[in-house]
Amino acid sequence: MTTARLPLFPLNAVLFPGLVLPLNVFEERYRAMMRELLKTDESEPRRFAVVAIRDGHEVAPSAPGMPDGTAAPEPGPTAGFGPEPLTAFHSVGCVADAATIHERPDGSFEVMATGTTRVRLLSVDASGPYLTAEVEELPEETGEGSGALAEGVLRAFRSYQKRLAGARERSLSASDELPDEPSVVSYLVAAAAVLDNPSKQRLLEAPDVAARLREELKLLRSETAVIRHLPSLPATDLTKTPTSPN
Template sequence: MTSPRLPLFPLNTVLFPGLVLPLNVFEARYRALMRDLAALPEDAPRRFGVVAIRDGREVAQTAPGLPDPTAMPEQGAAAGFGADPMRAFHDVGCVADAATIRARDDGTFEVLATGTTRFRLLSVDSSGPYLTAEVEELPEEEGDGAGALAAGVLRAFRTYQKRLAGARERTLTAEQELPGEPSVLSYLVAAAAMLDNPTKQRLLQAPDTASRLADELKLLRAETAVIGKLPSLPLTEHTQHPTSPN
């Protein structure tokens, strides 16, 4: 089913359904987007589409000498993304619902959004102050054997976390702290594991939950084996995601 046109927020990260995305919004085009979303009626959903940028560029270069380095009126909504923005983005993204949009005194915004559903890009329009897109929402199919695969991924992920924490038990220890529902687990693991963006994007666009879990099981086992061969790892916040700038 084709949705109405959706505002687009390209980032150098992959957003998954159910995961929280904090944003520090300072670029002019995305400030305009947040102003429009904040002006919607209180009960209206504040939805926008997050897509990962293929070339890794997240902030377009600003022209020198402008009084406000974030203001790029002559460059437009597609600044930094080439003549055809569709080619700059991955085809599958995630709808984000902004629970909090907080305006700062300097005109920037602090936003807290949550991923909801996946979508496929059909077209991108750069004629407005920010990009908008026609999208096709993608249903989440379970696939064959998702339940058994989820149990395997759950065990593998716990082992992976303990290896990352240097076996110092600075990790999740209670079974109930991780979801048992296969699709929810698959997205949580995809977001929390230390994987590069192309791999995360592959997991996002998996045809069904079972396929995603099967891929994750192989990845977790391989990553755990690599970590096990290292003499030591510093204990860092591997599964926390910092605020994403636009």
């Protein structure tokens, strides 16, 4: 199994392979990480690992993208994560490749990254200015019947989105271009469905693509049934990801 040591960026969100991750970086520990990543030549991937923070641990102190000016300065790389940061994070995360890292005049960074491969967290090192982790890459097994499952998930997702957005709003139609690769479908739907972080984390950790698709089918049918009995909801843009604060 391939292992690597990468900078570690914990978030109150789950990143999936193939999905875009915009970041607004203002804490000093993550600024230091971005300054280090900028030393990597643009022709090489600027990789870091993203892991979701377990419920009950650090939460973003302010609205997305807006630093809290009244908050106490972060004292170090483990701030908010306790003496054993490994226990504060979910064990499976995703490698992110920073396509653009833009430093603002105030020293904060605007970053656009993309999820690439799933990894398992083996250890966390807090000896530097930011956390690093030893991770091992997880294989992407297809599983049995993934093709038919992907078709079923896309049908269920269309119904789910239509119910969520309202019949008068635009929703996916048969003419819309959608991926047909089962693994891509599994991650796209996992990211786009309005689910809590524990549900998304379970989907990320699924042992293979077919298992992830089966779980999504159950979740989508369940969520669609609930929405059907609710009053009309405002249109929701399922493909728009808010900027994640650090």
